[in-house]
Amino acid sequence: MTTANLNGSSTSKLEGLVKKLGRPQSLLIGLGLILAILIDILAFHYGGTSLGVQLWLGLALGFALFHSRFGFTSAFRRFLAVGNGEGIRAQMVMLAVASTLFAIILSTGYSFFGGTPTASVSPVGVSVVVGSFLFGIGMQMGEGCASGTLYHIGGGKSENYITIIGFVIGSVIGALHWNFWMNDLPAFKPFSFATSTGLGYFGGWVIQMIIFAAIFFISLAVERKRHSPKMAPLPTSHGIARILRGSWPMMVGGIVLAVLNALTLMTRNSPWGVTSAFALWGSQISQALGMHPEHWIYWQGKTAALHQSVFADSTSIMDFGVIIGAFIAATIGGLFFFTKMSGKLIASALIGGILMGYGARIAFGCNIGAYFSGIASFSLHGWVWLIFAMLGSYTALYIRPLFGMKVPSSDDRFC
Template sequence: MEAVTNVKKSLSTTVVKPLNPIQKPFVTLGIIASIILFTMIVMTVSWTQGVLFIIGLALGLTLLHARFGFTSAFRRLTSVGNVQGLQAHLGMLAVATILFGIILATGFSFSGIAPTGYVFPVGVSVVFGSFLFGIGMQLGNGCASGTLYNVGGGNAPLFLTLVGFIVGSTIGALHFPWWTSEAMPSLGAISLAETTGFGYVGGVLLQLAVFAGIYGITVQIARKKNPPSMKPLPTTTGLKKLFRGSWPLLVAAVVLAILNALTLAVRGNPWGITSAFALWGSKVLMFFGVDVSSWGYWAGRTQQLTDSVLFDSTSVMNFGIILGAFIAATSQGTFKLKAFTPGVTMAALIGGVMMGYGARLAFGCNIGAYFGGIASLSLHGWVWMIMALAGTYLALFIRPLFGLSNPNPKDSIC
């Protein structure tokens, strides 16, 4: 009975408490910067690109308000058996799967671009890349989305993780043709809707059944391990909660699913993050005279290398995430640059490089491959999840070498 009671209590991820004062100058700065960048995007590219920037802002706000984590969720699960984060993921993926299924089955689009999900080959590159990513995100203390929203929130070490991410993604782009060549074993792209013959209705129902089964397993894990609960985030009441307080994980999960589906219906493919890092790194190398256009990764897409980054929808959304998180953090009064320590600095850089390289090999990160892949009914998304969890488990033994702590089962909160 005590274990069941603790499971019920663990569902709460927010608690009403006094909040820090609003950091008004910073909020104003964030809003002005967002308006200027939105105007530049619309004038330079299109209104559609401007809409994607706004979606990016909304994603950043949501991620920061809920401190919605993929890295922390995997770490809590593998270290102490805390399932709150994974259960939020299941809710997010279930809603996204239904919405993606409708959009992909009907071809619904706001922009006239035929929607296409993220369905990629299941091969050695995905297995190794996602495993590497799982280790990297635990060393870097943030995944792809976590890195961006923490940068916006003032977490200084994550700036180094972002630098490492860009370096790793660029190296991964250089090596990408080898990892995806015919010499590497691969099962090809497998869609639970199209490859299996189940259709989108059957594929969605099958995946929802899998989510239900995994949820049942998480409940049993929580009852057996009786893990420490997540530390509840401070929030407030009424409408102020929308702009000032923290959001419950499950609320954020649904919002993220809707925003990802909206991205699919606007630009024709789901939310992604790390392809922009490869682009940014390649542009830097071009500036220093490196002929990156000859790389196989950029074959048929060399125009991206010469265009402004404002033409790249993923880059635009990334800028939105950072600014959205900045506005959310300053509205909560929590924006503050955190200090560096030698161990954290080294771990951030190494973790970032590993994530960047792994993301290129695995056709995406925790957003493009895990979130977008599973929601698109792609088997490679499930493989990514399993291997990233395996990488996370290994990383639990590596983190202390850099002075990083893991959740302790003896603690009351984690």
């Protein structure tokens, strides 16, 4: 971000606002690389080349998320509170690139390791509406969405270690209640803008491009009307060193994430997802404690996963990769450190995590599995998820101050 687009602030003032990069934390970088190698060995052992490659895709996703600070939670909050649409526009660019790549992959059926890539298209019903609304509240209370929680853990943000505990708890409860939400409440059949309309992937692509463009320009209009504060500058390096140290433009981060999601689709034949792993971890823990998740409707037809190592699970491997990738990115920039937590922040993180875990389970995914991958797959449920997650996020703007958390104000210089 340049001085010119910071409302005329001087270079010296800007430098005072930007936290400087530290020296590379060599010992921690080495630890991150060792962990990555060890987990990759396990992935190759349990799942062969495809699963081993997925670990590196996760590493790249975590690296990109941290360097671009690509946030869904903060982007929603800034837009709803003060009208800043920079993050929303970056998301639309990300979705446009991903939709283009997904259309090509899904229409051709191309896959790296055999099989047929499958779109993430889910039913639209009460479960999606309620689940995404709860997730929207939870992401604002938990200081991060699903992907945000993972990359914040990699960056040392202490409250997100509490958030993921809540995430796992909520995911287990959501899996336990799965039958009620899926079978006892109404829902429409899955709807794809590509295959359900008869327009094909090109027709579905055109529809989504129009929607992306409309949201992009609406966000600009809102931002100008509300004279929104700009996003706060981030610590960065310059030149080619910026690739490894410092911050990337959010638009660049969005494009990189879109390409990596497309590579994920061609590697494991399904798009990027995050939260199904949390349900698996929690269900295995509950099983160890004497419960019987194998009898839950959620696990019918896939009980084998409950008895396998988590290192045999695709989503778990990618989640581990995201955490380690963000950890390596943070330590290269000398930015890994733990943050202080108040009692209120701990409570908010735990509650937020539970709401997100539960919401993601009954809404067929989180900001990644339902929103990012769902919309990239041309699924109507992804758009419904976005609408109600935004409503949940707006509701949470009134809850955050109760836990001592800031909400952006129009009087702020940066948000």
